[in-house]
Amino acid sequence: MFKKILVANRGEIAVRIIRACKEWGISTVAVHSDVDADSMHVRLADESVCIGSHQPQNSYLNISALMSAVDLTGAEAIHPGYGFLSENAKFAEITTKHGIKFIGPSSDLIKKMGDKIEARKIAKENGLPIIEGSSERIISVDDAKKISNKIGYPVLIKAAGGGGGKGMKIVNKPDELEKLFSQAKLEAKKYFNNDDVYIEKYFKNPRHIEVQVLSGKNRTIHLNERDCSVQRNHQKLIEETPSPVIDEKIRSNLLNQTTQMVHNIGYEGAGTVEYIYQDGKFYFLEMNTRVQVEHPVTEVATGIDIVKEQIWIANKGDTALTQEDIKPRGHVIECRINAEDPSKNFQPSPGIISVCHQPSGFRTRVDGAIFQGCKITPYYDSLICKLICQGRNRTEAIQRMLRALDEFVIEGIKTTIDLHKKILSHKKFVSSDFDVNWLSKESFY
Amino acid sequence: MKINKKVIEELVGYLKEFNLTEIEYGEGSTRAKVSITSKGNEITHDKVIQKKSVLEEKIDLSEKVTSPIVGTAYLSPEPGARKFIEEGQKIKKGQTIMIVEAMKTMNHVPSTQNGIVSKILVKDGEPVEFGQPLISVK
Numbered sequence: 001m002f003k004k005i006l007v008a009n010r011g012e013i014a015v016r017i018i019r020a021c022k023e024w025g026i027s028t029v030a031v032h033s034d035v036d037a038d039s040m041h042v043r044l045a046d047e048s049v050c051i052g053s054h055q056p057q058n059s060y061l062n063i064s065a066l067m068s069a070v071d072l073t074g075a076e077a078i079h080p081g082y083g084f085l086s087e088n089a090k091f092a093e094i095t096t097k098h099g100i101k102f103i104g105p106s107s108d109l110i111k112k113m114g115d116k117i118e119a120r121k122i123a124k125e126n127g128l129p130i131i132e133g134s135s136e137r138i139i140s141v142d143d144a145k146k147i148s149n150k151i152g153y154p155v156l157i158k159a160a161g162g163g164g165g166k167g168m169k170i171v172n173k174p175d176e177l178e179k180l181f182s183q184a185k186l187e188a189k190k191y192f193n194n195d196d197v198y199i200e201k202y203f204k205n206p207r208h209i210e211v212q213v214l215s216g217k218n219r220t221i222h223l224n225e226r227d228c229s230v231q232r233n234h235q236k237l238i239e240e241t242p243s244p245v246i247d248e249k250i251r252s253n254l255l256n257q258t259t260q261m262v263h264n265i266g267y268e269g270a271g272t273v274e275y276i277y278q279d280g281k282f283y284f285l286e287m288n289t290r291v292q293v294e295h296p297v298t299e300v301a302t303g304i305d306i307v308k309e310q311i312w313i314a315n316k317g318d319t320a321l322t323q324e325d326i327k328p329r330g331h332v333i334e335c336r337i338n339a340e341d342p343s344k345n346f347q348p349s350p351g352i353i354s355v356c357h358q359p360s361g362f363r364t365r366v367d368g369a370i371f372q373g374c375k376i377t378p379y380y381d382s383l384i385c386k387l388i389c390q391g392r393n394r395t396e397a398i399q400r401m402l403r404a405l406d407e408f409v410i411e412g413i414k415t416t417i418d419l420h421k422k423i424l425s426h427k428k429f430v431s432s433d434f435d436v437n438w439l440s441k442e443s444f445y
Numbered sequence: 446m447k448i449n450k451k452v453i454e455e456l457v458g459y460l461k462e463f464n465l466t467e468i469e470y471g472e473g474s475t476r477a478k479v480s481i482t483s484k485g486n487e488i489t490h491d492k493v494i495q496k497k498s499v500l501e502e503k504i505d506l507s508e509k510v511t512s513p514i515v516g517t518a519y520l521s522p523e524p525g526a527r528k529f530i531e532e533g534q535k536i537k538k539g540q541t542i543m544i545v546e547a548m549k550t551m552n553h554v555p556s557t558q559n560g561i562v563s564k565i566l567v568k569d570g571e572p573v574e575f576g577q578p579l580i581s582v583k
Contacts, residue, residue, distance in 0.1 A: 035572075055517060055570055190523065339548065348548035350515050378516040378547035379572075 001315055002026050002076045002101070007041065008066055009081030012369045012385055013291070014041035017079045020307040029073045031066060033059035035377050040369035047073055054379045060084045063091055070100055077101035077314060079307075083381065086290040087114055103314040105269050105289050113287045117160045117198050123284040126261035131276070131283045133200030144181045147199050148174065154202040157184040161192030163286075165234030170202055205435035206276035208236070208285075209243050211258040212298045213271050214309050216319035220263035222255045223298045223306070224328050230423065231436045232346065237416070238423065239294035240333045241301050244394055244432035246277065254282055262287075268317070270295075270310045278435075294334055296367055296388045301328040331397040332390045335405065335424075337368075338382040341414035343445040350378040354412035359404035363390040376413055384415070394432075398424050419444055452477055508558045509566075509578035516547035518579065520569040530580070534562050542580055545573060558582040 006029040007017045014030060018041060021028045030045030035054045042048045049069040052059030059065065061084055070078065078095050080086035080103065092107035104110065113119045117137055124130050134147045137160060148155045148171065157180060159167035167187040169180040181197070189195040208231065212223040227243035228236040246254070258273045272292050274285040295306045304326065313319050340346040356372040368385025370376075376384060389404055391397030405421050422444045428434050456468050456479040467480035512518070520528045520543050530542050541553045542562075560582040567579055 054572060348514070348516075348550050350547060378514070380548065382548040 002311070004029060004073065004075045005077045005079055005103070005311070006031065006066070006070055006073065006075035007045065007079050007081065008060070009079070009084055009086075010036055010039065010041060010060060010369075010380065012367050012383065013081040013083075013293070015044060015369045016367055017081060017307055018044045020305060020311060021079075023305075024308060024311060026311070029069065029075050031060070031069050033379070035375075035379060039374065040371060049073065054377070056084065056380070063094060066091075067094065067098065070095075070098070075100070077103055077311075079103040079311070080290065082290050082293060087288070089114060101314055103269065103310055105267050105271065109265065109267060110289050113289050115160050116158060116162060116286060117196065119286055120198075120284065122265060123261060123287075126264045128257055128261050128273075128284040129282060131200040131203075131285075134198045137196040137198055138181075141178050141181055144177060144199060145174070148177055151199070151201045154204070156200050156202040157181060157197050158200060159184065159188035159192055159194070160196035160198060161194040162188065166191050167197075203276055203278050203283075205437055206278040207243070207245055208274065208436050209246065209254070209277045209282060210272050210274040210292075211255060212292075212295070212306070213259060213262045213267070213273065214304075214306070214313065214319050214321060215262050215267045215269065215271065216313045216317060217266075217268065218318040219322070220259050220267065221319065221321055221323045221326060222259045223302050223304060223326055225251065225254065226294055226297050228294060229434060229436050230429070230439060232439045236294065237336055237439065238333065238420070238429075239297050240331065240394070240397070241297050241328065242331065243277075246282075250280065250282070269313050270306050276436075293336065293383065293386070296365060296386060297332045297334045298328075300363075300365060300388050300390050301330065301332045302326050303329075330390050330392045331394040332388060333394075333397045333401050333424075334386055334388045335401060335420040336383055336416065337385045337387060337408070337410075337420075338416045339376045339384050339413050340382050340416055342416055342419040344414075347414075348378060348382055349414035350376050351413040352376070353410055355409055356411075357407070357409040358385075359387065359407035361404065361407075363400060364404045365389075370410070387420075398430065449475075449477075453479060507563050507581035507583045508560070510542060510554070510557050510580050510582060512545055512573045512575060512577045512579055513554060514545050514547050514552055515575045516545040516552070516573060518567045518569070518571050518573045519544040519546060520565065520567075530562050530565070532562050532565055536560065536562055536582065543567075554579065556580075556582065 004027045005021050007014045018028045028045040030042045030048040031051045032042050033054050051065040052062050085091040089107040089111035092102040092110055095102040120130050132151050138144050154172045157169040169184045171177050171180050184197050185195045188197055207229040209225050209227050211225050214221055225243050226239050226241045228239040230238035270291050272288045275282040276285055299306055339349045341349050352375050358366045365388040370384050389397055389400040391400050402424055408417050423429050460468055469478040536556050538559050539555045542556050543554050545552045545554055562580055563583045564581045
């Protein structure tokens with residue numbers, strides 16, 4: 001096993017990775033920006049290195065500073081977490097060239113899956129259902145018109161290098177196409193430095209369903225699906241497993257086809273294949289080649305430590321698990337606690353946490369990096385911790401989550417705790433009668 | 446015992462130099478202690494400085510546009526692009542003067558004044574606090 005791992009991240013995911021390393025007996029190196037010197041992941045790691053100033057491009061995205069930290073500390077592997085450099089093919093390539101193990105798939109697969117047009121092709125070649133649309137990038141407006149007429153409006157223009165909803169344009173009518181097409185290309189160039197766009201059919205009210213996989217050289221297994229349809233601006237807020245809306249036949253097809261595809265491409269590590277689901281059918285959306293924020297939902301249901309398995313696969317090449325080891329139990333829900341004020345249009349709420357009481361109790365897990373007196377800076381993502389509750393069924397999971405949310409006390413900053421209470425008590429959530437656009441239409445305040 | 450005036454003078458000098466209220470010095474059997482009981486002169490001096498700075502602030506007729514949020518200030522919409530405003534430029538109330546990024550959210554900061562930008566008070570990429578002056582407008 002590795003002797004030392006450098007964790008190239010911050011916040012709750014850095015803490016999560018350090019915990020996994022400690023349990024394997026691996027020593028850990030935390031890296032941090034100047035403003036994060038007192039944060040939890042720095043305190044928990046065996047060693048820490050300051051890699052730059054508060055702006056991410058100077059620190060957590062600073063490849064040369066990270067490589068110096070590796071050199072300085074003698075770490076054998078890098079865990080990139082999620083966000084920052086986790087899906088940066090160049091970073092994976094550089095670490096590999098220097099003989100440092102990147103805990104994730106090969107840089108080649110990161111690159112392929114990062115290009116949404118390429119990913120669509122791979123999915124299609126491997127038998128996954130894809131959304132009707134263009135198979136290549138669209139260069140001219142004429143081609144855009146042809147393909148849109150063929151699919152039928154509304155259509156969605158997406159950036160090949162995109163993600164997180166940026167550079168996406170919904171075209172409702174043919175006369176809007178020309179303008180939105182050029183806007184999409186401009187935005188794609190601006191955000192992703194790549195003006196390649198493609199066109200797909202637009203789904204008005206889909207659910208977001210994803211499949212967690214673990215894959216080694218020897219085999220690929222799935223850890224069931226997660227339903228992440230409570231979203232705001234393409235950002236997930238609540239995730240659960242199993243999905244309350246798919247039946248056993250659809251589920252089994254989804255899981256088997258996903259596992260087959262991931263195995264075919266020679267994927268190594270943990271990954272998630274995302275789909276949209278509407279009217280009884282699912283369609284490939286993209287693949288995330290890293291650990292996801294919502295991975296604890298699956299961990300609690302299956303009893304498998306995904307981060308530890310990632311490290312194992314990175315070290316051994318094979319996975320020690322078989323499909324028979326995966327026996328999910330009950331229903332699990334996760335609420336993302338963000339430092340935002342939902343009553344003020346989700347305005348960011350940095351500050352010092354003056355009072356912090358985290359819930360505990362039966363089947364209640366908190367993944368976070370907060371403590372009384374810690375400073376939530378405005379420089380990074382607003383996610384401060386995650387609350388995960390399991391029940392024998394969905395009803396009990398909701399009841400337990402509401403109980404745990406009631407125990408949660410965070411003072412000094414505004415959080416989404418109160419909003420979660422409102423959502424979980426809402427009849428639409430209770431009856432699973434919602435889609436990814438529900439939250440934006442509903443007013444809770 | 447003969448009083449060495451030079452030592453006293455030197456000690457008084459140190460009192461002032463290091464802003465002390467009391468200093469004691471000994472050499473052999475001779476000891477000298479110098480103190481300012483009310484620290485009167487010094488305080489008056491401070492007050493004068495304070496008054497002067499208040500006066501200066503009053504003379505500075507420019508209005509400040511302050512940051513509505515804590516975060517990172519950006520002077521242009523994207524790296525390498527033209528700045529939102531330049532010093533000496535005429536601006537209108539409501540016009541975007543810079544972006545303050547907080548938790549990945551880009552907040553356009555509008556000017557609260559009509560006038561001419563006399564000074565941009567923050568650097569590109571600099572962290573800013575809530576209420577911190579960003580520009581002064583004449």
